[in-house]
Amino acid sequence: xxxxASGGGLVQAGGSLRLSCAASGRTFSSYRxxxxxxxxxxxxxxxxxxxxxGNTYYVDFVKGRFTISRDNAKNTVYLQMNSLKPEDTAxxxxxxxxxxxxxxxxxTVSS
Numbered sequence: 001x002x003x004x005a006s007g008g009g010l011v012q013a014g015g016s017l018r019l020s021c022a023a024s025g026r027t028f029s030s031y032r033x034x035x036x037x038x039x040x041x042x043x044x045x046x047x048x049x050x051x052x053x054g055n056t057y058y059v060d061f062v063k064g065r066f067t068i069s070r071d072n073a074k075n076t077v078y079l080q081m082n083s084l085k086p087e088d089t090a091x092x093x094x095x096x097x098x099x100x101x102x103x104x105x106x107x108t109v110s111s
Contacts, residue, residue, distance in 0.1 A: 003101065005094050015109070023096065047079070054070070081107070084109045
């Protein structure tokens, strides 16, 4: 499967961005999808995940601010990011089953 992420950009603290990750292939709906991020000098970390059945998982530092969702008809997973903080600045990548990876999209939050 091939993944294409988009939607990153520069935003002020408190602002919002919506990331999209479009997938190729017919089996998208069966994949557990995740959004990960990596800030300079830090390890990659999971931000949010959504199962094939729609169950969601969030790491504590994004709970209440980020929402992951999927549209299987469009083979797309989204990450709605609200109340952004400068510490959210990172390259965000989507992954299917933590096995197939898309390219990153840069998110920069200014203070």
